[in-house]
Amino acid sequence: MLPVLAAPAWMLAVVFVPLAAALLCFLLPRRAVILGLVAAVLTAAVTFALTLEVAAAGTAHTLLGGWAAPLGILWRADGLSAALLAMTALVGVTVSLYAAAYFRDDAHARVFFWPLWLLLWTALNALYLSADLFNLYVTLELLGFAAVSLTALGGGAAALTGAIRYLLVSVLGSLSYLLGVALLYHSCGSVDIGLVAACIPDAPRPASQVAAAAMMAGLILKTALFPFHFWLPPAHGSAPAPVSAVLSALVVKASFYLLLRLWLDVLGGGGRWAAELLGLLGVAAVLWGSVLALRQERLKLLIAYSTVAQIGYLFLALPLAVAGGAAAWTGALYLALAHGLAKAAMFLSAGNLLRFGGHDRIAELDSAVHRLPLTLTAFALAGVSIMGLPPSGGFIGKWLLLKAAFAQGRFGLVVVILLGGVLAAAYVFKVVGHAFTPAARERRLRTVPPGMEWSALLLAAAAIVLGLTLPLISPLLQVGAAPAAMATAFAAWSAA
Template identity: 50%
Template sequence: MSQWLMAGLLFTPLAWAALSLLLDFRWGRRLSWLGMLIQVLVSLALWFAVVEGGGFFYALGGWEAPLGIALRVDGLAVTFVLLTAAVATACGLHAGVYLDAGKPWQRYFWPLFWFLWAGLNGVWLGADLFNLYVGLELISLAAVGLVALGGDAAALRAALRYLFAALLGSLAYLLGVALVYGRFGTLSLAVVDELLVTGEPALTMALLLMLAGLALKTALFPMHFWLPPAHGIAKSPVSALLSGLVVKASFYIAARLWLELGDRLGGQWLAQFIGVLGAAAVLWGSWLAFRQPHLKQVVAYSSVAQIGYLFLLFPLTFAVAEPVSLLAQQGMTLQVISHALAKSAMFLAAGNLILSVRSKRVDALGGVSHYLPFSLFSFGLAGVSLMGLPPTGGFAAKWLLLQASLASGQWWWVAVLLLGGVLAAAYVFRIYRATFLEDSDSDEFYHPPRSLEVIPMVLALLALGLGLVAEPVLSVLALPFEVVAGVEAAQP
């Protein structure tokens, strides 16, 4: 059964991308509805298979590495596969109604959407450095195309800036991969982990190059210059995909590299330096989000801030006791999931508000609370998770990170976690304040279809409820994996 599930996750999106190229927007939407249903069902089937039987390595097509492509299917991978199915399906359903089918270039949304989904699944399941690179490049190119679908000059400028940043990040990552291959003759993470000797200068340089490239792709401060224009100008369903899923892919690879190789190639100075950059992202991104005049730019700079929390993983897992490292890893995983759900909900809700008032400006939202309370409530629920208030997934994540900070003696990260929550409350409440300021009593607002309001509400409720089911989610993440199709098993 494993081969059918792998084919469903990797090849079905590619087939749907090719088919939707032949169709207009409306027929592509109908085809994509079927494809999204298949992806959700396959993702659920794989998730339950891992829950019942444990994870495994799988050789695609029966060809073992290095000739074939090895896939690593563990609890973390299937959780991200399922998260991708949930967020991408929500964004796809929203886009089917939100986007203007009359504009000819919008028909390319569906092929790019499916290429993006295939790349994401490839990253979550990839087991070697080169195939992770292939998945990452597919994601980047599809994301750049989606940003350009705005069609105007500003969208094209943002897409080009994104493209240049992505290519520079890819070049740095690929140079690091070349150094690893030159030393070991293999790109399998499991094999490199076994053969690695502590403190090799060339491999330390390889790790630095790969982390630098991935940090640029993840928009870590101060390399975040491309993210606000791309996320702020793109269509709202695209912004939700970019912030909810795309930036997580590069961080996922960086985290895997650090957790598997960082203890022998990194150093305390490097871990703390990356943590400082993450802390600066939290504070600077939150401050800029508070000052933005446009609603989607508020949400975009909020992404810069929330990404900063993720990079606290590096100092909280280096040279600490295993239970402390595990706390940090669990907290960071919950932060990724919570942020993906909450930020997708926030961008979709923001798109509804902009559609209603016909303006991108925050000061144009006055009075919309009377006519679009559902979208406004979704925006607020997502904001509660970003603030880290109970019982949200954001609270559970930050609670675990706070415990890891104190247990490792790195109390300064506690201040970052607390201050970041306060700043998140400031920019969320600023939006709420603007919606309750009224200039007149007339109803001059467009009322979007109810389906556009239901979708962000579902995502926001999932982010809210994540804190209540954090324990079973974390139990799945800890599942071991075994052997399938003759591939040597690794230990958890």
């Protein structure tokens, strides 16, 4: 009755390896570092195995406990999931290496960092694999709680305030999403993505439209799209460097992934006016986030506002994608992957500069380039991807969007895409320029462990190399993509 499907063992391992390790780290705090590192490498290994399996054999499924769809919980790994899982694994294993060095002298933070970080990784992986709207809600909450606790890790007043604001926003977003799930369950009698997608075109219209709006609103809040970005900079700016990297690179992507999943697989990829609205907010986010990034005096806040701007690009792609199809979707996903790698590299570099100088005031970064050449290289390379210069991953993403915008005659969007790149160049060079100025006076400076410098550089290099791997990644993203027939069904549904 239950078909034996490809790669279910890898899918289970991707979630249960970090989960088991998180619990072990919690029970054996003295061994937390070594356990955490082993778990990180293992998790990354099984994730890459799953990604290769999906790339080779197509979409993988597994039924938890052997219960089938209307009642049971289905896990599904298609190309979109696999790409985000692989990005998470790459960032995750590198951040783990970085954190081992970063928390070496801080026993308190070390004890709490590892279980929380591994739980966060578990929640991310479970979220990317779930094909069940309610299971997605649970993973979304797990992710939020782990992220909030990590934000509060520093323990200071700023970290606590940032964490509380983050928690309130996160729970509010999840509740809005859950309200949508409740209404969809009412219409369709199931929370399985496939069954709901099949029932949506015939579902009672106002209920399912309100459900879609509630879910989207909640996810937009959690993704920090302008004007709901207010909570992001304080949370990301006040957390320890490895945590900021994880929050900006991975956690924000999870709610964007879910939004995309709903849009493509549940609602069928149409919805012209909703896409235009979100695109407009994306445009505002690109401009507003970039300008505010440029005006920051502290490096971590600059990077956090840059995240607000880069999230704008992901939404700016929606109107292009709904009108023009596959290339713009690929562009948006490429930008999400490239931003994940580059932004993690930037936050890790910022952590090095903070460790080195004891502060992250941009105007006083003088002489950093002589003392931390690897860190500055990492920052600049990550900046190349954020700006969207060739041959980086960010360039490919923006190029695909630009092509789509030209093809559709959306010259306003072309201008915004280019202007966002110019503003990004301005804020990246603001940092790099200050780092090149000669030191005004000698200060007492701390050394930075080489592991912290190399891990930042590794991620930045990955963001550049991503641009050269389009022929490998583009087919992966197409694995299991929603059929076009569904899109037309939705178009008819939303137009009526």
